Amino acid sequence: MPRVNREPRLFDVSARVPDGFVYHQDFISEAEEHELIGEIQGLHLTPFKYYQFTGKRRTASFGWQYEFGKSEITTAPDMPAFLLQVRTRAGKLFNIDPNSLTQTSIIEYSIGSPIGWHRDIPHFGVVVGISLGAACRMRFHKYDRRSKNFNRDEILSLELQPRSIYLMSGASREIWQHSIPPVKELRYSIMLRTLRAKP
Ligand SMILES: O=C(O)CCC(=O)C(=O)O
Known part of the structure; x- marks a missing residue:
């Protein structure tokens, strides 16, 4: 895989984001993105299931x-070798031991696919996301367990560019929910997560 020959650009967009969210553009090159998408398209991807609902x-x-409705996470197949290098670089960038990023999800968003408001399940720790193929908007609002409603004026959002990377930790991971409105073009994400010692 060719190496990028420049440092990723830290946050050159004027967006307000929750504490603990760190965003870099140009984490990978276009050639690497192309290669990763090719590998991902060879994987066996299945429709996302949320209880009876199929996304x-x-x-x-x-x-x-993790399967919704079950309180436990279970082991899954090993991460494919083509993701190892990108995981090492992501770990180095955010000062996380790459070997501790033990959970990986690949997500394919066909045109019109969203991801609804949620926080990641408590079994996992910090979350790293790498965007491929197309830009999308990521939105955040503060989670309040007492109220299902939230003030739309309090939504923060930023555009995730293809080839960018983000870290969701601290408040952005624990206190805020996030969502992605229906994407306008085919997008993939590589999600890497640490395991929390005590969920
Ligand atoms: O595609 C992304 O960047 C976000 C995915 C996400 O929110 C999740 O997997 O929980």
Whole structure:
């Protein structure tokens, strides 16, 4: 895989984001993106299931997987070798031991696929996301367990560019929910997560 010969650009967009969210553009080159998409398209992706509901996006999990309705995570097949280098670089960038990024999800968003408001399940720790193929908007709002409603004026959002990477940790991971409105072009994400010692 060719190496990028420049440092990723840290946050050159004027967006307000929750604490603990760190975003870099140009984490990978166009050639690397092309190669990763090719590999991902060779994986067995299955429609996302949420209880009885089947989502538009398709996914594959490695290392660990979670099925809604079950309180436990279970082991999943090993991460494919083509993801190892990108995981090492992501770990170095965010000062995380790459070997601790033990859970991986690949997500394919066909045109019109969203991901609804959620926080990641408590079994996992920090979350790293790498965007491929197309830009999308990521939105955040503060989660309040007492109220299902939230003030739309309090939504923060930023455009995730293809080839960019983000880290969701601290408040952005624990206190805020995030979502992605229906995408306008085919997009993939590589999600890497640490395991939390005590969920
Ligand atoms: O595709 C993304 O960047 C976000 C995915 C996400 O929110 C999740 O897997 O929980």
